[in-house]
Amino acid sequence: MNYQEVLEEIKEEIKPHLKKGEVANYIPALQKVKKNDFAMSIIDVDLNEYHIGSHKKPFSIQSISKVFTFALALQNYSKELYKRVGHEPSGDPFNSLVQLEYENGVPRNPFINAGAIVTTDSLISLYKENTFDYILHFIQDATNDHSITYNKEVFKSELKHGHRNLALINMMKSFKNIKNFTDSVMQTYFKQCSIDMSTTQLAKSMLFLANHGVNPITNEQLINESKAKRINSLMLTCGHxxxxGDFAYRVGLPGKSGVGGGIVAIVPKKMAICVYSPRLNKFGNSYAGTKALELFTDKTGLSIF
Amino acid sequence: MNYQEVLEEIKEEIKPHLKKGEVANYIPALQKVKKNDFAMSIIDVDLNEYHIGSHKKPFSIQSISKVFTFALALQNYSKELYKRVGHEPSGDPFNSLVQLEYENGVPRNPFINAGAIVTTDSLISLYKENTFDYILHFIQDATNDHSITYNKEVFKSELKHGHRNLALINMMKSFKNIKNFTDSVMQTYFKQCSIDMSTTQLAKSMLFLANHGVNPITNEQLINESKAKRINSLMLTCGHxxxxGDFAYRVGLPGKSGVGGGIVAIVPKKMAICVYSPRLNKFGNSYAGTKALELFTDKTGLSIF
Amino acid sequence: MNYQEVLEEIKEEIKPHLKKGEVANYIPALQKVKKNDFAMSIIDVDLNEYHIGSHKKPFSIQSISKVFTFALALQNYSKELYKRVGHEPSGDPFNSLVQLEYENGVPRNPFINAGAIVTTDSLISLYKENTFDYILHFIQDATNDHSITYNKEVFKSELKHGHRNLALINMMKSFKNIKNFTDSVMQTYFKQCSIDMSTTQLAKSMLFLANHGVNPITNEQLINESKAKRINSLMLTCGHxxxxGDFAYRVGLPGKSGVGGGIVAIVPKKMAICVYSPRLNKFGNSYAGTKALELFTDKTGLSIF
Amino acid sequence: MNYQEVLEEIKEEIKPHLKKGEVANYIPALQKVKKNDFAMSIIDVDLNEYHIGSHKKPFSIQSISKVFTFALALQNYSKELYKRVGHEPSGDPFNSLVQLEYENGVPRNPFINAGAIVTTDSLISLYKENTFDYILHFIQDATNDHSITYNKEVFKSELKHGHRNLALINMMKSFKNIKNFTDSVMQTYFKQCSIDMSTTQLAKSMLFLANHGVNPITNEQLINESKAKRINSLMLTCGHxxxxGDFAYRVGLPGKSGVGGGIVAIVPKKMAICVYSPRLNKFGNSYAGTKALELFTDKTGLSIF
Structure with a gap:
């Protein structure tokens, strides 16, 4: 199949959708973007690349970082981690405290904020003050690109407006599900959310999830095959x-979105895809990005179902 | 791969798990089963069959019936139905009223009780007093076996102990999301839950979901390909x-369980699987059945991820 | 203090409030009222009476009936009843299922619908098919007026639109907190809600709660003093x-409202008050009625605090 | 009535209850108490005093401090404050985040932790860095005793174990219902909770609530009569x-408890009562203290109902 052609078609068909939805407004730094921007990258496990739009322009990866920290935590832990964070869909918005309170400080899954914070806390227990460096290197290695870094302005903005996340971490601390100082966990968490990457970089960085846990660029086994499958499963049930459920229903691929406007999706054994468009739907996922991925699976039949 | 051998291995390895969990006790009629029973059937889209255990013995399909009624409703409706029942995981137990109350009587998905009751109600609007016959014929046609019927004793037991479901339907009726008489909806709903089928019959009946919506026995298109994919997606995100999430994480296949002890699973484009063992885990899913399917994907690598 | 003068003042000051709020619309029969009507009756324990407005015109007492059934149940039960219905404010709207689900079918208090339904069920266990007659006689005796009866049209309308209450009772039945047939409980419950009384009759009927449990008209001890105090306490914490909390804060008297537009209030050891005005505020309590009682305690200083 | 005799009787009858319940364990500093201790003080508006037990021994007033800060806030605010904190019972445990999340960061009432934190925040907007001094002076003036101060060890222990309260304040900050720095609000809040007072001091300090807002020792009007009544009303509906509801039902007086083991109760127009016993029931209220107050109203008939 000619994926470049597919991308060109999507670019045309997506146009009426680029002005729908709103750019994330909970931190001012995220609002400084070209609001109708669009980019999409497909990279297959044989390293063929197909791109459209501003695919080299970095944007804030935000919650997409949760995939990397969870993978890094799974390298090191398994059962211990499962006691501290579940793998069920939450049935609630991404920052809900209700579920946490009813379930004694154990977040539903690692892709909601509370679960990602626990995941980062588990990394701090291992890597101490070097935790963010380990996270960044993991991403750089996965992408084979050591220029990737975080955006200091976004980071500061997150810190300043992070009260909801501070509520979450203190709630979990009261249930003894946070082991390190809340300040140091939040600093690391906000830094990982503030990393900037382009659709090209993100598609590359996720190839190991389409390739049995092996980075096809460097042939390094980042995690074992079974864990790679499980991350895909989590992205499908909890990634948006x-x-x-709606993303699984309409797109049919494991994926993870961020409020920066990015979405990555995995076609197991075949490819990683990244799409970017900063306006969000009411659930906090890229409006045009979701639509573009739906068009992609309609056109290619590459749904896992 | 030699699937018969895989089944023989599973049969050995599952033995220590057959005494774990408890048979459903909410209706007396469901307790009259051989508690440590086990059966498993694999049928592929070329109609090769592999079986182990009591695979010809009918058991109560219970919530597995929700797949059939939703498929039948999707034949007839799409957008109208989506307004009345969502496709998100519920994040709550199968018969929760809390979610219904907060979301104005619109159930999260068609595979929780409330959602299945709305689905049945939508069929009654079409087929009136013949609704149950249409449901039964749909199942008989999908299985190509017209001996399938419902169990009157189980049906009566359901009716007698159905207060929780009566609470659900009255709640939705108060939000005007039930269009027909509650009594007639509940009668039909309890009948569909009381249908008896064997693992052989259930595996056959689900082949259309592994085969683009086409029944490979009769070559009849039961629903279109896109809708078949969406049912698979729903089974993955909401089937247990x-x-x-745990089933997706550990098994990695679309599946639907029933409190009678059955689970069906789909390997898209390849096969349908049905496993039976009546003892349930705390979530209401077959304890040994879940374990058997986990062994199956471990051994065969047939997870969709 | 000249209470007649107080009533005349209230009548003047209440005028701008008589067009605020909306008449209950959940059953059509309740809408057939004079929407801006107003009546208020004060009767003290020495049987002095003060009235203003249409104080002899009967209206639907609705939830005010819960005070009578709870008093009748307390005549017969105490600890057994407390296991089946609590005495805490609910912190939720009057017909919430959420609380019931989290608290295993035990309603928070006898003045929310679920609690009143359990109370009526406890009476049916005693009085069988004569339960409604016993309830009606209790009210007639308390009022010393045997003309009081229920409104058949309202009753039928309740039955027809009672899905929310049917959800509640079936929920509690599933937790085994309803002992009799749900149909017979609901019939009795809806009949008691459909009783018609005037402000004069209601004020009289409640005098025993201001008078140590003794009806000052007949000198009959309807319940013992301790239980009378407890009913007053429940009216204060749960009556609206x-x-x-807002009623206690602003009025400072035990009271019970009904969606028919009536409110009764007790000044312990002194008097019973009843006010009527059918437009309701967003919590389901008479808009002008609440305001009139606030004016009353402001003018007389008769708050219990 | 001979109140000293009543106290002597209570002292005898309470003995079997002094070993029931558990001392608060959420902060270590609170555990260093004589576990079976008991004291009770009655002071009437004519300043007659009746005491029993260790009535001069200071203990940690904890949540009883919420009455003082709310009174001080009501001196300064009224409608503005009501927009930020309600006056309804919460229907949930004292530190629930669920309610806060559903109601957009507006706590149900000023006597749950979240509501008291908002109240303290409103004082900081007025008194800036001197807020705690103003609170302490208010209490010293009400008691006419300038030796009262806070316990530094308890304060530090609160700070160290205050994650749940940090979750609450950050949650409210995210809804913009906290106007000052969270750190400075929490410091002040924990200091006020750490104040030590004896039953004698506490009974004195609350006399203004039994006396139209006027301190009968100094004849100073601390708040106006209407506001004093409203604080009493709030104590009745939300003080435990x-x-x-259970306290209102069994004791029938406005009251406020603290996890240090103290409870104050008001008999409007007559007296203030304080009881102390550090073991708590499952709701966090003094076990023997609640029982002692129930005996008091049984013996004296001084319930407001």
Whole structure:
């Protein structure tokens, strides 16, 4: 199949959708983007690349970082981690405290904020003050690109407006599900959310999930095959907050979105895809990005179902 | 791969798990089963069959019936139905009223009780007093076996102990999301839950979901390909009540369980599988059945991820 | 103090409030009222009476009936009843299923619908098919007026639109907190809600709660003093659904409202008051009625605080 | 009535209850108490005093401090404050985040932790860095005793174990219902909770609530009569967390408890009562203290109902 052609078609068909939805407004730094921007990258496990739009322009990866930290935590833990964070869809918005309170401080899954914070806490227990460096290197290695870094302005903005996340971490601390100082966990968490990457970089960085846990660029086994499958499974059931079922229903691929406007999706054994468009739907997922991925699976039949 | 051998291995390895969990006790009629029973059937889209255990013995399909009624409703409706029942995981036990109350009587998905009751109600609007016959014929046609029927004793037991479901339907009726008489909807709903089928019959009956919507026995298109994919997606994200994420994580296949002890699973484009063992885990899914399917994907690598 | 003068003042000051709020619309029969009507009756324990407005015109007492059934149940039960219905404010709207689900079918208090339904069920266990007659006689005796009866049209309308209450009772039945047939409980419950009384009759009927449990008209001890105090306490903490705290805060008297537009209030050891005005605020309590009682305690200083 | 005799009787009858319940364990500093201790003080508006037990021994007033800060806030605010904190019972445990999340960061009432934190925040907007001094002076003036101060060890222990309260304040900050720095609000809040007072001091300090807002020792009007009544009303409906209805039902007086083991109660127009016993029931209220107050109203008939 000619994927470049597919991308060109999507670019045309997506146009009427680029002005729908709103750019994330909970931190000011995220609003400084070209609001109708669009980019999409497909990279297959044989390293063929197909791109459209501003695919080299970095944007804030936000919650997509949760996939990397969970993979890094799974390298090191398994059962211990499962006691501290579940793998069920939450049935609630991404930052809900209700579920946490009813379930004694154990977040539903690692892709809601509370679960990602626990995951980062588990990394700090291992890597101490070097935790963010380990996270960044993991991403750089997965992408084979050591220029990737975080955006200091976004980071500061996150810190300043992070009260909801501070509520989450203190709630979990009261249930003894946070082992390190809350300040140091939040600093690391906000840094990982503030990393900037382009659709090209993100598609590359996720190839190991389409390739049995092996980075096809470097042939390094980042995690074992079974864990790679499980991350895909989690992305399918929990990757889009309270619209995860809808994404699975309409797109049919494991994926993870970020409020920066990015979405990555995996076609197991075949390819990684990244799409970017900063306006979000009411669930906090890229409006045009979701639509573009739906067009992609309609055109290619590459749904896992 | 030699699937018969795989089944023989599973039969050995499952033995220590057959005494774990408890048979459903909410209706007396369901307790009259051989508690440590086990059966498993694999049928592929070329109609090769592999079986182990009591695979010809009918058991109560219970919630597995929700797949059939939803498929039948999707034949007839699409957008109208989506307004009345969502496709998100519920994040709550299978019979929760909390979610219904907060979301104005619109159930999260068609595979929790409330959602299945709305689905049945939508069929009654079409087929009136013949609704149950249409449902039964749909199942008989999918299985190509017209001996399938419902169990009157189980049906009566359901009726007698159905207060929780009566609470659900009255709640939805108060939000005007039930269009027909509650009594006639509940009668039909309890009848569909009381249908008896064997693992052989169930595996056959689900082949259309592994085969683009086409029944490979009769070559009849039961629903279109896109809708078949969406049913698979729903089974993956919502097929096991509040353990759907765990099933996706550990088994990695679309599946639907019933409190009678059955689970069906789909390997898209390849096969349908049915496993039976009546003892349930705390989420209401077959304890040994879940374990058997996990062994199956471990041994065969047939996870969709 | 000249209470007649107080009533005349209230009548003047209440005028701008008589067009605020909306008449209950959940059953059509309740809408057939004079929407801006107003009546208020004060009767003290020495049987002095003060009235204003249409104080002899009967209206639907609705939830005010819950005070009578709870008093009748307390005549017969105490600890057994407390296991089946609590005495805490609910913190939720009057017909919430959420609380019931989290608290295993035990309603928070006897003045929310679920609690009143359990109370009526406890009476049916005693009085069988004569339960409604016993309830009606209790009210007639308390009022010393045997002309009081229920409104058949309202009753039928309740039955027809009672899905929410049917959800509640079936929910509680599933937790085994309803002992009799749900149909017979609901019939009795809806009949008691459909009783018609005037403000004069209601004020009289409640005098026993201001008078140590003794009806000052007949000198009959309806319940013992301790239980009378407890009913007053419950009216203060739970008598106005989700606005009970506000009523206590602003009026400072035990009271019970009904969606028919009536409110009764007790000044312990002194008097019973009843006010009527059918437009309701968003919590389901009479808009002008609440305001009139606030004016009353402001003018007389008769708050219990 | 001979109140000293009543106290002597209570002292005898309470003995079997002094070993029931558990001392608060959420902060270590609170555990260093004589576990079976008991004291009770009655002071009437004519300043007659009656005491029993260790009535001069200071203990940690904890949540009883919420009455003082709310009174101080009501001196300064009224409608503005009501927009930020309600006056309804919460129907949930004292530190629930669920309610806060559903109601957009507006706590149900000023006597649950979240509501008291908002109240303290409103004082900081007025008194800036001197807020705690103003609170302490208010209490010292009400008691006419300038030796009262806070316990530094308890304060530090609160700070160290205050994650749940940090979750609450950050949650409210995210809804913009906290106007000052969260750190400075929490410091002040924990200091006020750490104040030590004896039953004698506490009974004195609350006399203004039994006396139209006027301190009968100094004849100073601390708040106006209407506001004093409203504080009493709030204590009745919300003073004992999720057991407020039960306290109203069994004791029948406005009261406020603290996890240090103290309870104050008001007999409007007559007296203030304080009881102390550090073991708590499951709702966080003094076990023997609640029982002692129930005996008091049984013996004296001084319930407001």
């Amino acid at each position: 907050y309270d619209a995860s | 009540y509040d353990a759907s | 659904y989700d606005a009970s | 967390y999720d057991a407020s």
